[in-house]
Amino acid sequence: MELGVRTETADDISAIHRVVAAAFGQTVEADLIDGLRAAGALTVSLIATIDETVVGHIAFSPVDIDDDEDSAKALGLGPLAVVPAHQNQGIGTGLVEAGLARCRDLGVAIVVVLGEPGYYGRFGFGPSVAHDIRWEHDAPADAFMVRELVPGALAGVRGTARYHAALDGV
Secondary structure, rough: OOEEEEEHHHHHHHHHHHHHHHHOOHHHHHHHHHHHHHOOOEEEEEEEEEOEEEEEEEEEEEEEOOOOOOEEEEEEEEEEEEEEHHHOOOHHHHHHHHHHHHHHHOOOOOEEEEEOOHHHHHHOOOHHHHEEEEEEOOOOOOEEEEOOOOOOOOOOOOOEEEEEEHOOOO
């Protein structure tokens, strides 16, 4: 079994849709990724492969964090998907680590995520409310998290995090 992580290509799009739909048991999240891609807002899109078969995917898309005075750019992690038969094998971890590294390479300073605190906390994410940052929709306070990729990037950043319009269906 040879695990690889790489940037998606046009040839991967249908496999990504299948993987994400299988991971979530519905097509909503897969359709959101397709919408981001169509809108040119899929900033980072990585796949995990085992022996050339796509088994996982991670997406990062633009997020604006603003209050009445200032605005900051960030990326939102999600969705993260691994086909059920390959979950709990470190594939998701590999995708998150590779995705954060790619974000760093692109000069991204802040990443947000809506997810399981115990899982994403392992990657340095913490509650966004500690930085006076909230998601534009209702969510448990500990589930919307933020991480600095550049030390000090969150200094003075506060307000409401708004994802790209393609994710309005969330």
